[in-house]
Amino acid sequence: MQLHSTVENDVMVVIVAEARIDAAVAIKFKDTMREVTRDGPDRIVLDMSKVEFVDSSGLGAIVAAMKLLPKGRVLELASLTPTVDKVFRLTRMNSVFPIHADMQEALSNRAA
Amino acid sequence: MQDQCLHFPGDELAVRHALRNLKDRIAPYLDGAEETATTEIVLAEVLNNIVEHAYAGSGDGWIELRFGLVQDGINFDIFDSGVPMPDGKPPVPEISALDVDIQDLPEGGFGWFMIHDLTKGLRYERADGRNHLSFRLVLGKHLYAN
Numbered sequence: 332m333q334l335h336s337t338v339e340n341d342v343m344v345v346i347v348a349e350a351r352i353d354a355a356v357a358i359k360f361k362d363t364m365r366e367v368t369r370d371g372p373d374r375i376v377l378d379m380s381k382v383e384f385v386d387s388s389g390l391g392a393i394v395a396a397m398k399l400l401p402k403g404r405v406l407e408l409a410s411l412t413p414t415v416d417k418v419f420r421l422t423r424m425n426s427v428f429p430i431h432a433d434m435q436e437a438l439s440n441r442a443a
Numbered sequence: 444m445q446d447q448c449l450h451f452p453g454d455e456l457a458v459r460h461a462l463r464n465l466k467d468r469i470a471p472y473l474d475g476a477e478e479t480a481t482t483e484i485v486l487a488e489v490l491n492n493i494v495e496h497a498y499a500g501s502g503d504g505w506i507e508l509r510f511g512l513v514q515d516g517i518n519f520d521i522f523d524s525g526v527p528m529p530d531g532k533p534p535v536p537e538i539s540a541l542d543v544d545i546q547d548l549p550e551g552g553f554g555w556f557m558i559h560d561l562t563k564g565l566r567y568e569r570a571d572g573r574n575h576l577s578f579r580l581v582l583g584k585h586l587y588a589n
Contacts, residue, residue, distance in 0.1 A: 354494065355455035355458075386487045386488060387552075387557065397545060417484065422553045426541055427548060
């Protein structure tokens, strides 16, 4: 599970460098997110632009990753591809996460 | 499209491969990315449920996936030899309230919710020691042919 993190303007950007977050990798995703987000800024933006597919296990793992964050830190999503966007809409999880159209919007919108 | 059949082992990586194979075969009959997304979402959830529950993650068992065009969409029949569904029917989960504390958010139940939402004619039967799930997706270029 390849997650690449950087800090820009006091925002942690985590790029998911995988085509799928599915049942085969959901647990690895959750564990790697825990490692990557152990320290750092309160705002974490997950760059989903390379992720073509998320299934219910992957969705559960993203929720789990948010729950692992200490209180006060927030997980946001950016650049959902069409199928991933559809999964978030169908399950109404788009109402749970702040979702940005792209990274530019995410980084310019400090109060998201 | 003639009726098609895929056979593959009931493990997660074989399911990934089967989904890619299914998409390649079915893509010419679908009308755009939205229909492809619907197909992949539903089939991924159904097949992963078999891996995780019917075969309980053992990776020990086979899945048979049949599909073909019908008048009002594409019909799917999926067979496995794992344990039967609880209560002899597909679960109908509600997604619990989302306006709750972060720690109380659901991490599961999304799969069957999407399956029920996106399919028509969802049926389950247990016969000859096999599970048989069938449903239609109301999509395909042929719906607009006339």
